[in-house]
Amino acid sequence: MPELFTYNFMVNALIASFLASIAAGVIGSYVVVKRIVFISGGISHSTYGGIGLGYLLGFNPILGAVGAALVTAGIVAKISRKKKQSEDMLIGIVWALGMALGIFFINLSEGYAPDLMSYLFGNILLVSNVDLVLMFILNIIVIGTVIIYYNKFQAVTFDEEFAKSVGLNTDRIYLLLLILIAITTVMLIKVVGIVLVIALISIPPAIAINYSKSLKQMMLISVILGLLFTIFGLFISYYLNLTSGASIIFISVVGYLFSYFLKK
Amino acid sequence: MKAIEVKNLFFQYEDLPVLEDINFDVEEKDFVGIIGPNGGGKTTLIKILVGLLKPQRGTVNIFEKPVSAMNHHIGYVPQSFNFDSSFPISVIDVTKMGRLNQSKIFKNSAEDQLIAEECLKKVDMLTMKDKLIGNLSGGQKQRVLIARALTVKPKILILDEPTASIDSKAGLNFYELLHRLNEEMTIIMISHDIGVISQYVEKIACLNKKLVFHDSKEISREMLEQTYQCPVDLIAHGLPHRILDEHEHNH
Numbered sequence: 175m176p177e178l179f180t181y182n183f184m185v186n187a188l189i190a191s192f193l194a195s196i197a198a199g200v201i202g203s204y205v206v207v208k209r210i211v212f213i214s215g216g217i218s219h220s221t222y223g224g225i226g227l228g229y230l231l232g233f234n235p236i237l238g239a240v241g242a243a244l245v246t247a248g249i250v251a252k253i254s255r256k257k258k259q260s261e262d263m264l265i266g267i268v269w270a271l272g273m274a275l276g277i278f279f280i281n282l283s284e285g286y287a288p289d290l291m292s293y294l295f296g297n298i299l300l301v302s303n304v305d306l307v308l309m310f311i312l313n314i315i316v317i318g319t320v321i322i323y324y325n326k327f328q329a330v331t332f333d334e335e336f337a338k339s340v341g342l343n344t345d346r347i348y349l350l351l352l353i354l355i356a357i358t359t360v361m362l363i364k365v366v367g368i369v370l371v372i373a374l375i376s377i378p379p380a381i382a383i384n385y386s387k388s389l390k391q392m393m394l395i396s397v398i399l400g401l402l403f404t405i406f407g408l409f410i411s412y413y414l415n416l417t418s419g420a421s422i423i424f425i426s427v428v429g430y431l432f433s434y435f436l437k438k
Numbered sequence: 439m440k441a442i443e444v445k446n447l448f449f450q451y452e453d454l455p456v457l458e459d460i461n462f463d464v465e466e467k468d469f470v471g472i473i474g475p476n477g478g479g480k481t482t483l484i485k486i487l488v489g490l491l492k493p494q495r496g497t498v499n500i501f502e503k504p505v506s507a508m509n510h511h512i513g514y515v516p517q518s519f520n521f522d523s524s525f526p527i528s529v530i531d532v533t534k535m536g537r538l539n540q541s542k543i544f545k546n547s548a549e550d551q552l553i554a555e556e557c558l559k560k561v562d563m564l565t566m567k568d569k570l571i572g573n574l575s576g577g578q579k580q581r582v583l584i585a586r587a588l589t590v591k592p593k594i595l596i597l598d599e600p601t602a603s604i605d606s607k608a609g610l611n612f613y614e615l616l617h618r619l620n621e622e623m624t625i626i627m628i629s630h631d632i633g634v635i636s637q638y639v640e641k642i643a644c645l646n647k648k649l650v651f652h653d654s655k656e657i658s659r660e661m662l663e664q665t666y667q668c669p670v671d672l673i674a675h676g677l678p679h680r681i682l683d684e685h686e687h688n689h
């Protein structure tokens with residue numbers, strides 16, 4: 175196995191796993207306790223529209239993804255004041271619209287888009303040095319914000335009404351959280367792909383919550399689990415020549431089932 | 439100074455009017471009980487007072503300023519638990535949330551810890567401070583929420599049926615606690631327990647869409663009948679008959 179690490183792409187893939195697991199575990203913990211998995215799925219799928227637009231107009235698709243994710247986060251923050259039922263429906267619409275726009279833009283663009291599959295399903299073995307630098311910067315932004323806003327995010331995800339009653343601007347804090355989810359989503363696209371991002375965000379915290387006495391602890395366990403799943407999935411994908419994103423999610427689900435039956 | 443001043447307040451959810459032309463003042467250090475039938479609008483009124491809902495018409499002033507400027511002086515104990523029992527958080531960390539209102543840049547977390555422990559002690563929950571909130575019983579959770587409201591160090595304490603699931607011994611201690619707290623703060627409490635209300639409260643407001651404010655704590659049958667629109671059954675539940683009878687002898 176050591177000869178594996180002489181491959182540059184493998185080293186990059188491992189660093190990417192590490193960076194992805196940190197953001198996914200920390201932000202995913204909020205997603206799970208606040209029960210906004212569906213919202214996060216909407217944000218991640220809407221990025222496809224931005225990626226398509228990037229292809230059509232000839233700019234970096236990842237920038238398109240960032241833009242689309244942020245716009246969706248803003249839209250979600252607006253509609254979250256509505257009744258639960260219509261909120262659910264509206265997010266479903268944004269989700270589907272994002273995907274449809276992506277396909278539409280790609281249809282319109284002249285050229286052939288060979289790595290579109292890697293946006294949908296990810297390919298951690300294709301992570302470049304530039305990608306790593308970008309992931310690193312996004313991680314700093316995400317983790318830095320969480321450190322500063324830890325208590326406020328905790329209050330808003332635990333009991334938004336009380337947080338508002340003591341005078342916190344809960345709408346703004348919630349929007350900030352959605353923006354962090356958007357950033358994290360984009361960061362994970364390279365690793366597991368748009369379609370599977372939501373699994374990497376939600377599965378490790380869904381396991382961790384059962385063994386945690388605090389949100390901090392839940393985040394830490396989630397990061398460690400995410401790291402185990404991505405690295406294990408990575409090796410499976412390398413040796414069995416399978417798509418990396420799918421392998422990582424498969425391992426995560428096995429991990430979830432294992433913890434589920436362990437708990438019983 | 440007036441702690442609370444409500445003028446010509448109207449509120450409706452979508453097209454359901456809930457509060458109509460509400461007017462009342464609460465003096466500093468008053469202890470006001472609000473009674474009224476289910477769906478009468480009590481919780482709605484309180485949510486307006488703590489700034490969770492905005493009225494369509496009318497004004498609410500807290501110490502002569504709009505609610506939004508005074509949130510950090512109000513301690514709020516909600517009627518129901520708005521949180522998920524699976525949330526991994528300890529009793530003490532929940533209690534500390536009342537300290538979030540202190541918008542200091544450098545927070546004194548040691549001080550917050552001390553205040554939170556002090557408040558947990560007041561509601562007899564200090565020994566459980568490191569337990570997960572989700573593992574407490576309903577009454578224990580409710581006590582933690584009271585402690586959380588106290589960590590705000592509020593000028594006005596607003597409680598929405600705080601004793602609904604607290605046992606009678608703890609309930610008694612709790613009313614004694616409120617009585618003591620009342621020396622330094624204004625208290626507004628919703629309760630269906632008219633016996634308790636008439637024993638501890640100084641003033642009574644009856645709310646059923648419209649609000650009738652009584653500057654004394656005497657509960658007369660007419661008051662109740664007006665508020666509850668005479669569902670005698672409802673009255674008989676929460677009300678020890680002798681209180682009514684005593685009143686009738688007085689008249």
Ligand SMILES: Nc1ncnc2c1ncn2[C@@H]1O[C@H](COP(=O)(O)OP(=O)(O)OP(=O)(O)O)[C@@H](O)[C@H]1O
Nearest residue numbers: 451454456474475476477478479480481482483517
């Ligand atoms: N979020 C909401 N959306 C729409 N209608 C609501 C909402 N909350 C309450 N209502 C309605 O407003 C009316 C007043 O409700 P409120 O909760 O203020 O009553 P309450 O006096 O606190 O009753 P209870 O004694 O049962 O607690 C009820 O008819 C209720 O159905």
Ligand SMILES: [Mg+2]
Nearest residue numbers: 480481482517
């Ligand atoms: Mg109520």
